[in-house]
Amino acid sequence: MTSTIDDLDHRLIALLREEPRLGLMEASRRLGVARGTVQARLAKLEERGVVRGYGPDVDPARLGYPVLAFVFLQIAQGRLKEAVSVLASTAEVLEATATSGPSDLLCRVVAQDTEHLQEIVNRLLSNNAIRRSTSYIALSHPIPYRTAPLVAAAGAAGAAG
Numbered sequence: 001m002t003s004t005i006d007d008l009d010h011r012l013i014a015l016l017r018e019e020p021r022l023g024l025m026e027a028s029r030r031l032g033v034a035r036g037t038v039q040a041r042l043a044k045l046e047e048r049g050v051v052r053g054y055g056p057d058v059d060p061a062r063l064g065y066p067v068l069a070f071v072f073l074q075i076a077q078g079r080l081k082e083a084v085s086v087l088a089s090t091a092e093v094l095e096a097t098a099t100s101g102p103s104d105l106l107c108r109v110v111a112q113d114t115e116h117l118q119e120i121v122n123r124l125l126s127n128n129a130i131r132r133s134t135s136y137i138a139l140s141h142p143i144p145y146r147t148a149p150l151v152a153a154a155g156a157a158g159a160a161g
Contacts (some may be wrong), residue, residue, distance in 0.1 A: 005050065008033065010155025012041055012049065017148060020054055065092065065110035067117055068138040071124075072103035079129035081102065086127045093118050105135065 005013070011031055016022060018053045024042075028035040041071040059070070080098075085094045087107060093107045111117035117135065124130050 004158040005045070005151070005154050006158040007155050008037075009041060009045060009050075009158070010151050011044070011156075012038060013151050014148060016042075016054075017151075019057075034071060058096070060110040062087050065112055066143075067111040069109045069111065069117055070136045070138065071107045071109050071121060072134045072136075073097070073105040073107060073124070074102070075104040075134040076129050076131050081127035083127070086124060086129065089122065090120065092116075107137075124157075 008031065012027065015027055015030060022030075022037050024035050033039065042051065042152065060066075073083065082103065087096050087105070092110050094110060096105050096107045098104065099106050101129040109117065109120060111120055114137070117137070121133050121135060127134060
């Protein structure tokens with residue numbers, strides 16, 4: 001499902017991204033629109049799934065997990081649900097995405113050090129649903145996860161259309 005936004009939606013999302021704890025009254029003042037407009041726009045963005053949450057961004061490295069790895073997994077035929085259950089029960093697995101190509105899942109995994117990463121991978125591989133893994137350790141993070149440029153482009157496209 002595609003969803004377009006306009007310039008006001010873009011500015012609202014950008015404002016809340018910069019200051020997630022900002023109240024509706026202050027957001028309306030800064031955007032130069034009525035509080036009800038901000039509330040209605042935000043409700044529509046949430047309803048359409050454009051805005052998915054307001055939780056704090058947590059830095060795993062500051063929690064004692066400085067190693068970030070991307071782990072590709074090959075899953076035994078017909079055992080995806082079982083493999084996903086194993087991944088979901090592993091706290092260090094931050095996310096898993098089904099992929100095309102030679103691997104079935106791409107997982108973002110954090111660890112305390114490389115030995116801990118090896119323990120995590122070994123734990124995952126101990127389940128017969130997971131056949132093989134390939135790990136890539138992140139060396140740096142030159143562009144952190146971001147959506148601001150995408151929101152700006154979508155807002156500009158929505159305003160033009």
